[in-house]
Amino acid sequence: MEYQDKYDKLVEMITDDVEIDGKEYNLKEDFEKFFVKGNKAAGARIRKVMQELKNLAQEVRVDVQSYKNSL
Numbered sequence: 001m002e003y004q005d006k007y008d009k010l011v012e013m014i015t016d017d018v019e020i021d022g023k024e025y026n027l028k029e030d031f032e033k034f035f036v037k038g039n040k041a042a043g044a045r046i047r048k049v050m051q052e053l054k055n056l057a058q059e060v061r062v063d064v065q066s067y068k069n070s071l
Helices: 003-015 027-035 039-069
Strands: 017-020 023-026
Touching: 003 027, 003 039, 017 039, 023 027, 023 039, 027 039
Parallel strands: none
Antiparallel strands: 017 023
C-alpha cells in the first residue's frame, strides 16, 4: 500500500464508515453512543477501530523511517 493510500485509509477510519472483518463501524457514532448514552458495546467497537488505527499508524511510522533512512 502506498503512503497516500495509507493516509487516506487513516482519514477514512476516523471520519467515515469503515469495514473491518466484514462489519461496518462508524467511530463518531460509536463515541456518542458510548460516552453520551453509556452503551458498553459501542466501547468495544471503539476499541476495535482504535486497534486497527494503531496497526495502520505503525505501518506509516515504519514507512516514514525507511524513507528517512534512504535520504
